[in-house]
Amino acid sequence: MLGGTEFVGRAVTEDAQARGWQVTVFHRGHHAPPPGVTALTGDRTTEGGLAALAGGSWDLVVDTWSGAPSAVRDAARLLSGRAGHYTYVSSRSVYEPPAPAGLDEDGPLVDGASPDAGGDVSYALAKRGGELAALDAFGERALLARAGLIIGPGENIGRLPWWLGRIARGGPVIAPGPRDAGLQYIDARDLASWLLDAAEKGLHGPYNTVSHPGHTTMGELLDTCVRVTGSDADLRWTDPGTLLAAGVEPWSDLPVWLPAGELYDSLHQGDVTKAHAAGLRCRPVGETVADTWTWLVGRGGTAPQRPDRPQVGLDPRLEAKLLAG
Structure with a gap:
């Protein structure tokens, strides 16, 4: 788990632990990780900040990063040969605005995103750049979870x-x-559960991961x-x-x-048929x-x-x- 100490990342970590999985949390040390994990510290935005991830192998990686796409790029490249699957928690903000009601995963995406971009890009370009970084490193082993409004304990x-x-x-x-x-959102715990189920099944590509409209x-x-x-x-x-x-x-x-x-x-009003057909429950x-x-x-x-x-x-x-x- 890249992150794993707050909100969605923590929900993922705790869900994985509840399944009896062995969890490694890589974080900056600003917040205490859940008890029982293997904790690695480092700042992925600094030179040499990924050193703690230089060894080891994992079945799957979950990344909630929303800053510079280059941080996703560097982590994904480092782990691509030692991790089986990479889940990137993205956003429906990656769709070209305005995204019409009923838009599914095949909708047009924002232009100008790059996996090499720094932290000076918009949220939409940052998330799309992160998607590209995950895809570049993991290809069909990369799952892109395009969430919307996320609420729940830990927000x-x-x-x-x-x-x-x-x-x-x-x-x-x-x-x-x-x-x-009508409102469309997802509880962070439901998102976490689906992410782990989907990764375990080897799902890949983009999924709009929120509730049904209304x-x-x-x-x-x-x-x-x-x-x-x-x-x-x-x-x-x-x-x-x-x-x-x-x-x-x-x-x-x-x-x-x-x-x-x-x-x-x-x-x-987004279309979420694909994710719900793949087991998402809210x-x-x-x-x-x-x-x-x-x-x-x-x-x-x-x-x-x-x-x-x-x-x-x-x-x-x-x-x-x-x-x-």
């Missing part, structure tokens, strides 16, 4: 944790309409947050036009939510929300925050203005 982006924290505080809460807007709705998600927190929150469902006119930024100010349009189609939203709340409470109510991602959530002053409006 270090802050989307579901923000909603849980805000709703737990109670009182009137701005809720972005419409209530019945697996839940914005209304069900927020209602569930109210229920699991035991809050007295009063969800004030607000028309998208009102929110946009007030300067609310979809996805960042009100996480998960997108109004109808190109971005909504891209992120919540647990009910109630389980994801409840388990995330339990994890969050166990941390004192504060979720970790990735340093390379901006904090999300609606400014309380803007929310107050909208509620008074």
Whole structure:
């Protein structure tokens, strides 16, 4: 496991351990890995940073890297003769925008990606460059898992944790309409389980790895947050036009939510037939929300925050203005 100490990487590591597999975690040493793994340390972005991987062999490798594609290139090349399979956790951001509703894995991809690129490229080009790096080194032994919105226990982006924290505080809460807007996402644990199953089967090539469109709705998600927190929150469902006119930024100010349009189609309406035919299963939203709340409470109510991602959530002053409006 390249990474393996936070969120998706940790979910993969813990799932593999639960199967009785022997797990090696290569990480930078910023966070403690799960007990029981073989831990190797190094910084893949520095000269000689992969030295700890110079020896040994593995049945499969999982890589969640989202920075410079050259880091994927170097690791994949180093391991290509000593690992049987390479899974790269990519993103549906690799599709050329705007990605229309119903787009499958054969959709057009972003131009200009390179496995040799550094860290100064966009997220889409970084992920596509990482895919190319994995393919260059492993060919038909490379699995490209194109995830979308990932939530669940351990989330270090802050989307579901923000909603849980805000709703737990109670009182009137701005809720972005419409209530019945379908959402497409995946619990990190379901992603981890499928990644390991797929790698064990030797699956290769690209797979869109999220739930079916409409697996839940914005209304069900927020209602569930109210229920699991035991809050007295009063969800004030607000028309998208009102929110946009007030300067609310979809996805960042009100996480998960997108109004109808190109971005909504891209992120919540993708075709996932291939992955589900290959065994992907997504647990009910109630389980994801409840388990995330339990994890969050166990941390004192504060979720970790990735340093390379901006904090999300609606400014309380803007929310107050909208509620008074």
